[in-house]
Amino acid sequence: MSTRMVEGDPRAMESPANAPASGAPARALQLADKVLGVLSEVPAALLVVAEVAVLFCGVLSRYVLHTPLVWVDEVASLLFIWLIMLGSAIAFRRGSHMRMTALVDKAGPQWRGVFELVATVAALAWLALVAYPAYAFASEEALVTLPALDISNAWRAAALPAGIVLILLMGVVRLLSTASRRAVVVALLACGAVAGGLVALQPVLQDLGNANLLLFFVGFVGLLILGGVPIAFSFGLATVGYLSLTTSTPTIVVIGRMDEGMSHLILLAVPLFVFLGMLIEMTSMARAMVQFLSNLLGQLRGGLSYVLIGAMYLVSGISGAKAADMAAVAPALFPEMKQRGADEGDMLALLAATGAQTETVPPSLVLITIGSVTGISIADLFTAGLLPGVVLALMLGLLVWWRARKTCAPCTPRASRAAVGKSLLVALPALALPFVIRAAVVEGVATATEVSTIGIVYAMLAGLLVYRRFDLRRIWPALVDTAALSGAILLIIGAATGMAWSLTQSGFSSDLAAAMARLPGGAAAFMAVSIVAFVLLGSVLEGIPAIVLFGPLLFPIARQLGIHDVHYAIVVVLAMGIGLFAPPFGVGYYAACAISRTPPSRGVRHIWRYMASLAAGTVLVAAVPWISTGFLPH
Template structure:
């Protein structure tokens, strides 16, 4: 999930500051916004620290002291749901929830403000519809007791209504600070008219049967996503609308499915690996790896392009977050590549392609999500993901070799073996981290969730003692950023789980399974259709929501057709990665543009040769299952 977000400042928070008079309504709204920021950012950052401490203490007590703490998982789960909801609120205030803005960005300034208003009203509508059911859900959880902690489960479930109310308040503040009263009134009237109209059409909708799936989950979701409504709220609103208008299912069920989808403890790896990625950049560990590769390959024609491919592979093995990977590698390499005459568009294209190349490299957040929703072993997925990344790296390297020969790229003097050896010694602690992480999981020292805490402690110790680049002032912003990014990702998983449950209850799952199983060509045709489908899904939904929605539907079919579930995982993740970084819709491509400070159009005509090589590599992985499962223990 991959998680490809370019964060924005809170919209409207600083607008017209010099013109706002003390005591005016706008000034009061600014104060409310700041209070909401403090109320969400401070506890969410502290929750990240608490989760690291709780899980690390669990590892130490079990593996070192041989006295397991039975309450660790329950406490971690309780803190986790609060982290998700408060982090989602932080992301909403910053305007950094995942959304598809390719079409919105092409609109003029007057239309851009209209789309922003639509997005806010859509979010507000969904929040208003689920606020009461969320409170009801938390109230019912008072009857459940957490056995190890011996407290009511309402302490955990209360995070849902509290988080929803906080985001609801933020959406109201945003409406009042970013639009005129007339525009706000018009938007609310239109929204109310749409809701009333759908309610009036309820008898007709109930007669349509499964045709409602197309209306709500294709038509409504597509309209909202392409209008720039954040994906989480698009999924949530469509699901609530479908269940409320076409079934007798109470809305509280949606809240319960959201809670279930977000509460898998394995997903706690998402914020912890995101924070680890930020520490890697902060301690200069990524820069050390890049410098070693540059000394080793810089004298080869097109050598820094090979370095970019290798560095993205290594950094992906640490952080798991593509935006963090690109942000760590690009600033260290691009200035030198420009000095050697590299084209801005070519560098952007290769950066985006390497993002897609490394989607399976552990600890990929998409792999963690697959393990969560399909019950496939995370350790097997981590082991299987290494070689497919190498295959795609070889494909990209072939394109670089061909391009460097025809373009006549400049070479730098060969670094001395002494310089190579010195940079290897400097980079060794950073290069060792991916192997430490994998060994800890395989040897049973820590689970896939806990192992990230070992990486965090390792990065802090190495940063303080060896690289001495640990800037304590950057810790707090990194914690808040971690909470915001994690909340944005995990809220999507929650609402997508509700949508997936609705699809299953409608009978769509069984119909899809029957249709896919009857494809002519058997397993090969199923994999081919899956590749095309997930390329398209990756370009619109990104990897994590696509997996949550369709993983439970398609993985059982793959098993029925005799396809190894780990092999199928690698194929669909690679396919989604290609869609994610393919213009014009791929969100990852625009994240690469922002990080490289290059216009999207500059790389669009360069990236296709790299995407073609990635497609060829994906077909090779699909055709040769051993690449994915050859190193698994049987």
């Protein structure tokens, strides 16, 4: 069983139950698919460029010219919602929305085609249900005027119905391209029968009260996710079904909550840091850091394992995206590790463990998300995340030392001082970037959102002037990939925000708070339960949707029990990181497998010792609040 981000066009899967169209209809569908791809990819890539330009101009104007541009935030927000929806459309067309493929991977070719068909029909069902409410929401926003730009907010809100219609068209093209007409008709009839049955049971459902929460948000969501339906669409279907069938709340309210949740300006850091991560790989900045660490530590027993731990810590401070971190470090380091006799499975396990270790290292996207949904200072979270990452790195380093000593791993010749010094000089511009990013936020030069643009400009200049590696042909694919990944992440946040709002309105949050407050053992018991809960949530839902769903519910309880907000946030992120990178469910583990090109089975027997080391480090951080809060401004 696995949880992963499925890449590639699902139309590649052919089976008797999922036969593609042929002849003239097939050519027409291929043309429609290409047109829809251009309509989504070209503006999305240009929007990433526009966001970088707008925010960087805002920083220059405010900090250098001392004349703030009052329209920057409004323009950035307007462009951002369009970027999210177009990026979501690109991800849908590529089949790269986050999903669990537990049953899909185990099924034979025929059943795999059925699962793909069900996932597409379920996504279309949700899109069809929210298309008109999204249009109604955009129409109502026409009455609101943006103060700085003096234009209607409908220009911004129109992104929601436009994006939904675009994805709907892509879904229809996919259905007609991948399945026979008979299969499509059967799937649509089955979907209609399920919907009709639920409508017929509406009086019964309304009498169930809060039991509907289990039915829709546990049972229904669980079935959809296990069936391979993307997480965002699973959340959306459950929320719309719950509100439509058991309450009198209009669906337009959910659209408003989705819009509010996924378009918070702080979250604009997500696509910008994703793009920054791609730039550091493109410009060889990560390779320079790895080479310096290799020269410095390579002579120790298991030295390159220490290099992997340190390099992931440093790169995490640049990109903020774990997939980008691993993709930057592993290709530069793994060939040398293999030449020195390292076990392929152990390398994979350590790569996954370092992904979990560095979850709190700024600019972590999960920390940015926590700040956006809980109101905690992003600067405080960035400051607090550094030392816990070091603690977990030391825990992994101790395990590496013990295993290298026990196995008598071979040593390599010590690099000369001249080689170490030369590699340090080459790596200095790259090593400085994490500190530039952190200093810019802490010193007030730029916000957590704007600072990513400083990093992007810095990386581009370093690539052009210092490393002389900047392949312009890779820029456009990187921009499109940035939009697709960001759209997939942020659509989950939007759907999870609507779902969390539904849970809150039902009274579930107050019931949960009361139950957690009654736990014997007070703050210590609450922290222990939170660690276990977020390890499980991180493995199934991933960090970002889990924190959007449960952050607003649990952080007030932690505060009532006297737990510092920042301390609790750091512990929660560490716990989710363990779940995210632990098999059999953790999507991060399978990302590490793909990046290292190692079968998942090779690393399973090795990874548990590393996860145990990370768990011990997490408990230590939870037990000693100073590790998280000691350097915060008082």
